[in-house]
Amino acid sequence: MKQTFRLGVIINPLAGLGGSVALKGSDGVAQEALARGAEPKAHLRMAQALKVILPYQDKITVVTASGAMGADLVSQMGFAHQVVYQVGETTAAGDTQAAAKALQAAGVDLLLFAGGDGTARDLFEVIIDTQPVLGVPAGVKIHSGVYGITPHASGMVVKQLLDGALVSLMTADVMDIDEAAFRQGVVKARRFGEMQVPAEPRYIQAVKMGGKEVDELVLADIAAEAVKQIEEGLAIMGSGSTVAAVMEELGLDNTLLGVDLVENGELIASDLSAQALVELTANRPCKLVITLIGGQGHILGRGNQQLSPALIRQVGRENIIILATKTKLKALEGRPLIVDSGDPELDSELCGYYKVVTGYHDYVMYQVANPDLVSAT
Numbered sequence: 015m016k017q018t019f020r021l022g023v024i025i026n027p028l029a030g031l032g033g034s035v036a037l038k039g040s041d042g043v044a045q046e047a048l049a050r051g052a053e054p055k056a057h058l059r060m061a062q063a064l065k066v067i068l069p070y071q072d073k074i075t076v077v078t079a080s081g082a083m084g085a086d087l088v089s090q091m092g093f094a095h096q097v098v099y100q101v102g103e104t105t106a107a108g109d110t111q112a113a114a115k116a117l118q119a120a121g122v123d124l125l126l127f128a129g130g131d132g133t134a135r136d137l138f139e140v141i142i143d144t145q146p147v148l149g150v151p152a153g154v155k156i157h158s159g160v161y162g163i164t165p166h167a168s169g170m171v172v173k174q175l176l177d178g179a180l181v182s183l184m185t186a187d188v189m190d191i192d193e194a195a196f197r198q199g200v201v202k203a204r205r206f207g208e209m210q211v212p213a214e215p216r217y218i219q220a221v222k223m224g225g226k227e228v229d230e231l232v233l234a235d236i237a238a239e240a241v242k243q244i245e246e247g248l249a250i251m252g253s254g255s256t257v258a259a260v261m262e263e264l265g266l267d268n269t270l271l272g273v274d275l276v277e278n279g280e281l282i283a284s285d286l287s288a289q290a291l292v293e294l295t296a297n298r299p300c301k302l303v304i305t306l307i308g309g310q311g312h313i314l315g316r317g318n319q320q321l322s323p324a325l326i327r328q329v330g331r332e333n334i335i336i337l338a339t340k341t342k343l344k345a346l347e348g349r350p351l352i353v354d355s356g357d358p359e360l361d362s363e364l365c366g367y368y369k370v371v372t373g374y375h376d377y378v379m380y381q382v383a384n385p386d387l388v389s390a391t
Contacts, residue, residue, distance in 0.1 A: 018075045019176055022122030023064075023095075024113050024137075026129035027082040027105055029056040029152040030319065055356065056152040057087050059165045060128040062358060063150045064091055066169025070176045077120045079113040096120065107136045114140050124212075126172065128152040131190040134160050138188045138207050146183055146210045148172070151219075151354065156316055159186035159220060160211050164315075164354040164361070164384055167217035174214065184213035220309045232339050235374040237263035240337055241279075243371075244301050249276045250291060250329070252304035253318050256337045260303060273320045288322040295328060302329045305337045311346050313382070314364075315354030323357035331363070336370045336380075343370070343380060350383035 067074065068091065076095040078084030083105060088095045099116040101109050110129070114137050117125055124146050127133060130153010141147060149161035150168045162168030174181050185208040211218060237259040244260075251257050251274045261268035264279055272285035275294055283294060302321070306313050313336060314321055326334075336351070353364045361384055369377045 018094075019070075019073055019124075020120070020122045021074050021076050021172065022114075022117035022120075022125035022127075023060065023076050023078040023084045023088060024110060024117065024125065024127040024129075025056050025060050025083050025087065026110055026127070026133045026152070027054050027056055029129040029133055030059075030154055054082070056128045057082065059152040059356070060084075060126075060150050061087060061091065062165035063126065063128075063162070063169035063172070064088070064093070066166060067172050067176060068092075070173070073176055077117050077122050079109070079116070083109065083113060107132070110136045111140045118142060118145055124148060124172065124175065126150060126168065128165075130154055130156060131158050131188075134158045134188045134209075135190045135206050138209055141209055144210070146212065148211055151315070154317065154319060156219070157189035157191065159218065160188060160209050161219050162217050163219045163310075163312075163352055166358060167384070171212050171214050171217050175212065182213040183210045185209070186211045186218070219312075232341075232373065233259040234263070235376070236260075236337050236339070236371055239371050239374045239376070240303060240335060243335055244276065244303065245279050247278065248295060248298055248300040250274075250295065250300060250302045250321070250325075251276055252302070252321065254305045254307075256305035256339070257303055260337070271317065273318065286320060288320045288325065291320060292322065292325050292328060295325070299333070300329050301333050301335055302326070303335045303337065306342060306351055308342045309345060310352070311349055312352045312354060315352075315356065319356075321355075323355045323360045326355060326360060326364075334368070336368050338370050338372060338380075340372050340378070343372070343378065350381045352384050353382055354384075 071093055074093060076088045076093045077098055078088055078095055079099040080097050080101050083101050085095060085097050098120045099113040110133060126148050127137060128150040134149055147160060148168055148171055150165045151161045162171060187208050188206045190204060190206060233256060240260045241263050251261060253271050253273060258268045258270050266281045269285040274281060275283040275286060304313050307316050353361045355361055365383050367379050367381050370380045372378050
């Protein structure tokens with residue numbers, strides 16, 4: 015009898031809800047996020063990963079939980095599946111853990127899950143040491159090293175396994191932060207342990223670099239150059255300490271972990287949601303100022319989900335200003351910058367070389383080139 019690959023699938027339906035509505039997380043605020051108009055998107059992120067392995071359907075049996083935690087999606091996509099855990103109308107961390115236990119008991123070869131750091135932390139509590147897992151990034155914050163760099167990249171790792179490639183396993187850190195402190199602009203990341211993941215450096219993200227940029231002179235030079243480019247007109251100011259230096263140069267209050275709007279050097283709106291950003295900048299020329307996540311290289315899709323695909327298309331690639339210290343760029347060791355907007359077509363359109371602001375009248379050309387998209391072409 016032909017042996018099929020038993021793929022465990024768990025979707026945290028609440029993952030990422032707080033991002034687009036500027037709540038900077040989803041832990042404990044899911045209902046507030048829904049009330050603000052947030053729409054569940056974790057299933058769409060999982061769909062991007064599973065789409066990669068659709069041609070392998072005859073080799074796969076999906077083992078999953080009922081309803082929004084997996085069965086609805088895999089059924090819709092046509093995968094043969096087995097439901098081993100029943101979930102009610104609403105879900106909680108306990109459902110993620112109970113589903114994981116049931117999937118392990120059913121003997122899955124790989125547990126593929128969609129969520130954020132909170133989901134990874136919940137799974138860590140119940141995953142046995144020998145169970146390989148792989149995350150599909152769907153949360154607001156992704157500090158852990160157990161995720162693919164994009165949903166498509168996670169699917170590419172599964173494809174390699176199905177192709178019979180020699181994919182080793184490595185241990186990767188499970189990280190999470192204090193979301194209450196995060197909403198106050200304070201990042202307190204903590205390592206909770208490690209889980210086994212497929213060791214494919216092109217597709218698995220690095221653990222986020224912590225710490226504060228110590229070279230204040232470099233940040234001041236970057237800020238001075240950026241101010242020259244946005245002193246007239248409308249500018250969306252992304253999150254992160256490098257962008258915060260620009261706001262300090264302008265003498266404006268800054269939402270360190272949110273997105274603000276500046277016009278002619280004056281702050282006109284703070285900590286905006288995705289919808290508000292689209293509405294406030296509609297039909298108006300606008301710059302978008304962003305920076306990268308140290309160690310990972312993401313410029314979109316990590317901690318700045320307020321920058322929606324609709325907004326990015328509205329702004330236009332030519333109006334994106336990327337700021338980075340040369341130290342952060344060198345730490346990538348030649349790896350490209352990454353975009354994970356939630357729209358694969360847009361991500362592909364955004365690939366290419368950008369002039370990155372690295373100081374006053376100082377730039378470097380650096381590539382945005384998602385490794386998973388390059389390998390798929």
